Amino acid sequence: MKHIYQKGTDAAAPVLVLFHGTGGTERDLLPLASVISPTSSVLSVRGNVLENGMPRFFRRLAEGIFDEEDLIFRTKEVYDFLDQAAVEHGFDRQNVVAVGYSNGANIAGSLLFHYPDALRGAILHHPMVPRRGVQLPELSGTLIFIGAGKNDPICSPQETEELTALLGEAGAAVHVHWEQAGHQLTRSEVDAAAAWYKTNF
Ligand code: MLT
Numbered sequence: 001m002k003h004i005y006q007k008g009t010d011a012a013a014p015v016l017v018l019f020h021g022t023g024g025t026e027r028d029l030l031p032l033a034s035v036i037s038p039t040s041s042v043l044s045v046r047g048n049v050l051e052n053g054m055p056r057f058f059r060r061l062a063e064g065i066f067d068e069e070d071l072i073f074r075t076k077e078v079y080d081f082l083d084q085a086a087v088e089h090g091f092d093r094q095n096v097v098a099v100g101y102s103n104g105a106n107i108a109g110s111l112l113f114h115y116p117d118a119l120r121g122a123i124l125h126h127p128m129v130p131r132r133g134v135q136l137p138e139l140s141g142t143l144i145f146i147g148a149g150k151n152d153p154i155c156s157p158q159e160t161e162e163l164t165a166l167l168g169e170a171g172a173a174v175h176v177h178w179e180q181a182g183h184q185l186t187r188s189e190v191d192a193a194a195a196w197y198k199t200n201f
Pocket of ligand 1: 064106
């Protein structure tokens with residue numbers, strides 16, 4: 001997959017894997033990595049799907065309605081890519097924390113829904129429930145930050161609560177941060193994610 005890898009100064013720090021929102025690129029979330037963990041290595045990935053020219057991580061049928069077959073296929077593609085990237089760039093595959101926004105948070109969420117060992121932790125900015133009616137893997141020890149907006153028209157507060165419950169039932173430790181905002185990623189949400197990261201990693 002098209003990506004940027006930036007080697008950090010602290011080899012023991014988690015590797016941050018960045019997943020942009022719809023229409024973004026692998027450059028978009030690089031500033032977030034500097035705020036969250038300036039010494040970490042960073043792997044920033046571009047989604048392989050194009051929707052009217054806009055990169056995404058999986059296909060959707062309409063706003064909020066995911067192409068489930070493609071979601072499963074693309075989730076495995078990203079999972080396999082992380083395995084390959086760890087070998088290619090020489091980082092610890094077990095020490096990966098995802099940072100995703102919107103569609104990028106949804107592919108990170110889907111990694112958590114399908115694989116017990118995909119991520120050590122995840123910062124999910126405005127995620128949705130990637131799939132329903134499936135058994136999640138055992139996620140004990142997985143640390144998750146969810147940033148959500150009380151007025152988000154794409155990810156409703158109810159959906160955020162549903163996702164939090166599903167991940168919690170699978171054993172993950174989930175922290176939810178609410179903004180009085182919509183779907184946008186605010187500076188205060190990024191700062192809250194950075195503060196959460198610093199107390200957990
Ligand atoms: C998605 O398709 O993943 C969500 O609707 C968020 C987005 O608009 O990208």
